[in-house]
Amino acid sequence: MATSTVSRALRGLPGVSKATRVRIRKIAADLGYQASPSASRLATGVTGTVAVVVPDATKWFFGQVISGAGSAIRAAGRDVLLYELGDSEGRRRFFSQQVLRGRADAVMVLSLSLTQQEAGMLQALNLPVVLLGHSSEYFGSVRVDERAAARTAVGHLVDLGHRRIGLIGIDDEREATAGSAAPPSRVAGSRQSLLAAGIPLEDALQQFGPNSVDGGAAAMERLLSAPVPPTGVFVSSDEMAFGAMEAARAAGLDIPRDMSLVGFDNHDLARVMDLTTIDQDVRGQGAAAAELLLRALEPPGSGAARQTRIINTHLVKRGTTSAPATAATRSARPSRKTRQQP
Amino acid sequence: MATSTVSRALRGLPGVSKATRVRIRKIAADLGYQASPSASRLATGVTGTVAVVVPDATKWFFGQVISGAGSAIRAAGRDVLLYELGDSEGRRRFFSQQVLRGRADAVMVLSLSLTQQEAGMLQALNLPVVLLGHSSEYFGSVRVDERAAARTAVGHLVDLGHRRIGLIGIDDEREATAGSAAPPSRVAGSRQSLLAAGIPLEDALQQFGPNSVDGGAAAMERLLSAPVPPTGVFVSSDEMAFGAMEAARAAGLDIPRDMSLVGFDNHDLARVMDLTTIDQDVRGQGAAAAELLLRALEPPGSGAARQTRIINTHLVKRGTTSAPATAATRSARPSRKTRQQP
DNA sequence: CTGAAAGCGCTTACAG
DNA sequence: CTGAAAGCGCTTACAG
Numbered sequence: 001m002a003t004s005t006v007s008r009a010l011r012g013l014p015g016v017s018k019a020t021r022v023r024i025r026k027i028a029a030d031l032g033y034q035a036s037p038s039a040s041r042l043a044t045g046v047t048g049t050v051a052v053v054v055p056d057a058t059k060w061f062f063g064q065v066i067s068g069a070g071s072a073i074r075a076a077g078r079d080v081l082l083y084e085l086g087d088s089e090g091r092r093r094f095f096s097q098q099v100l101r102g103r104a105d106a107v108m109v110l111s112l113s114l115t116q117q118e119a120g121m122l123q124a125l126n127l128p129v130v131l132l133g134h135s136s137e138y139f140g141s142v143r144v145d146e147r148a149a150a151r152t153a154v155g156h157l158v159d160l161g162h163r164r165i166g167l168i169g170i171d172d173e174r175e176a177t178a179g180s181a182a183p184p185s186r187v188a189g190s191r192q193s194l195l196a197a198g199i200p201l202e203d204a205l206q207q208f209g210p211n212s213v214d215g216g217a218a219a220m221e222r223l224l225s226a227p228v229p230p231t232g233v234f235v236s237s238d239e240m241a242f243g244a245m246e247a248a249r250a251a252g253l254d255i256p257r258d259m260s261l262v263g264f265d266n267h268d269l270a271r272v273m274d275l276t277t278i279d280q281d282v283r284g285q286g287a288a289a290a291e292l293l294l295r296a297l298e299p300p301g302s303g304a305a306r307q308t309r310i311i312n313t314h315l316v317k318r319g320t321t322s323a324p325a326t327a328a329t330r331s332a333r334p335s336r337k338t339r340q341q342p
Numbered sequence: 343m344a345t346s347t348v349s350r351a352l353r354g355l356p357g358v359s360k361a362t363r364v365r366i367r368k369i370a371a372d373l374g375y376q377a378s379p380s381a382s383r384l385a386t387g388v389t390g391t392v393a394v395v396v397p398d399a400t401k402w403f404f405g406q407v408i409s410g411a412g413s414a415i416r417a418a419g420r421d422v423l424l425y426e427l428g429d430s431e432g433r434r435r436f437f438s439q440q441v442l443r444g445r446a447d448a449v450m451v452l453s454l455s456l457t458q459q460e461a462g463m464l465q466a467l468n469l470p471v472v473l474l475g476h477s478s479e480y481f482g483s484v485r486v487d488e489r490a491a492a493r494t495a496v497g498h499l500v501d502l503g504h505r506r507i508g509l510i511g512i513d514d515e516r517e518a519t520a521g522s523a524a525p526p527s528r529v530a531g532s533r534q535s536l537l538a539a540g541i542p543l544e545d546a547l548q549q550f551g552p553n554s555v556d557g558g559a560a561a562m563e564r565l566l567s568a569p570v571p572p573t574g575v576f577v578s579s580d581e582m583a584f585g586a587m588e589a590a591r592a593a594g595l596d597i598p599r600d601m602s603l604v605g606f607d608n609h610d611l612a613r614v615m616d617l618t619t620i621d622q623d624v625r626g627q628g629a630a631a632a633e634l635l636l637r638a639l640e641p642p643g644s645g646a647a648r649q650t651r652i653i654n655t656h657l658v659k660r661g662t663t664s665a666p667a668t669a670a671t672r673s674a675r676p677s678r679k680t681r682q683q684p
Numbered sequence: 685c686t687g688a689a690a691g692c693g694c695t696t697a698c699a700g
Numbered sequence: 701c702t703g704a705a706a707g708c709g710c711t712t713a714c715a716g
Contacts, residue, residue, distance in 0.1 A: 001686090071426065
């Protein structure tokens with residue numbers, strides 16, 4: 001029994017008689033023998049590993065992607081190497097040294113707007129790369145139609161009768177999450193929607209901040225200090241929307257009577273917070289990105305990874321949106337909290 | 343320039359003249375040369391990788407641990423291999439085949455109450471193992487003093503004057519999270535506290551369910567259907583507490599007037615939900631577990647991983663707890679939502 | 685269908 | 701301090 005025969009038998013390659021295959025497998029099972037990963041890697045040049053690069057593993061969004069992508073990757077018999085960038089220093093380190101070299105067969109990069117050099121470095125790796133949440137001319141990507149989703153969100157506010165509509169966008173430049181940002185098209189889509197409704201854009205009604213509860217609260221506070229504050233706000237993430245709700249209530253506003261809010265994500269807790277939001281099947285996006293990569297790793301898989309897959313979104317109407325209060329109802333009705341009313 | 347000299351120079355081993363070391367490093371930098379990980383692994387038997395095993399990467403708790411442990415592991419120049427168990431089938435697969443064999447130098451296992459066989463399999467790996475959130479006679483562990491924390495939580499309710507106190511515990515046996523469970527000692531601590539206050543235990547006031555918003559809501563519904571429902575409840579996780587809040591409000595109760603709630607975790611959103619809870623520095627627990635493992639991997643590191651590290655907890659008082667309403671105030675004051683009142 | 689041999693790219697005694 | 705050689709445990713043409 002030469003090692004070559006054992007190798008072929010265990011991997012199910014042709015050229016081994018059924019009898020010896022069975023015998024070898026039985027012995028291997030009895031002995032608990034497994035081929036050494038390091039040795040196979042060296043011999044084949046294949047690591048059997050997919051790297052998942054995230055800005056911050058503590059964010060709900062990334063947890064969903066890691067889980068969705070991870071289960072697809074594991075189902076394909078491959079390992080998940082997790083790279084968390086952390087801060088901008090971590091991002092620099094990751095992209096300057098070729099950390100992934102020889103450690104993964106494919107790379108998934110989440111929610112990063114890549115600079116020219118960063119894209120170049122990823123290409124130099126000469127591995128299938130798929131982006132999630134952003135697109136690039138160089139790599140495949142999975143994302144939602146940000147424009148359409150934003151139009152739906154803002155359109156919902158317009159349909160309810162709102163005319164002063166604020167926008168809270170993501171801008172993490174001063175943040176630990178390494179410059180991760182929601183696609184600018186999300187903001188662009190909102191603007192389109194406002195213009196289509198004949199609502200003029202106002203700088204004071206567009207605020208940006210880091211993607212966190214506190215970032216959303218701060219942005220809402222800025223919106224409320226506008227000469228004429230908005231009656232409805234589209235917030236680029238649910239976490240920011242939670243903060244915005246908190247800030248609006250702290251300012252004595254009733255939601256949705258004095259302030260309507262639409263989020264983005266359909267976070268696990270959006271239902272509890274009774275937040276109207278855009279669902280964007282984040283887990284599904286992770287799985288789709290993994291599939292693109294796995295397909296690129298299949299035998300024929302040349303550039304199969306270089307595709308764009310668009311995931312559907314839909315509006316989930318909940319209790320944070322309603323028609324704006326008229327001046328009359330505003331003073332007539334006593335301020336009362338509403339979201340827990342069954 | 344023999345490969346052996348290059349190898350020594352690049353790894354900073356002694357026995358290389360300063361001149362050649364400098365020259366070799368310069369050339370390597372110019373060429374962007376890096377030693378092949380697969381080849382070094384095969385030659386040394388060291389993978390430079392730490393495996394982190396989690397039941398479910400989408401849970402807030404695990405995201406925090408992954409982040410805290412991951413950044414310590416990465417800072418030590420090692421890679422993070424992420425294993426998400428998913429469902430009980432995934433758990434079975436993980437523990438039956440020796441998936442980690444030859445893929446990691448150390449293993450961190452989160453929030454799993456290990457069976458005898460599972461512990462045996464981990465030991466057979468012959469690698470440093472550290473548990474997080476559970477302890478075991480066989481492995482090192484990082485956790486909080488569950489009993490003390492639970493006593494603090496329940497003690498807070500007792501101090502406020504509550505005498506009918508409910509308990510919501512975690513029991514994921516029917517759940518996808520692979521039997522992850524909060525330590526039984528958390529429940530035990532609560533019971534101690536009740537007994538110390540002279541409050542008899544009642545089965546109807548102890549409910550268990552999966553660690554999720556829905557699990558918490560369902561458990562609260564069961565508590566509310568008790569002959570005499572509790573006026574205060576200690577919930578074993580913040581996510582469950584969010585669900586419990588929702589269910590209590592849906593039943594027309596005002597929090598904290600009709601129902602006080604103490605959670606466990608100090609989840610990112612606990613502040614927004616104004617939830618009184620036990621903070622248990624989850625990120626710090628992850629970092630501590632990583633340090634235990636990293637220390638065990640150091641040259642002298644024999645059984646350094648086999649320690650128990652206890653992380654401090656503290657009560658964070660917020661708006662979901664107050665003295666129980668007396669019968670008088672209960673009918674006198676109109677039902678009103680309170681948490682947003684600044 | 686089976687086996688012997690070379691090679692993957694490092695590291696580590698061992699000589700010099 | 702430097703280099704030549706063996707070895708880590710696989711896989712893959714190549715012979716038989």
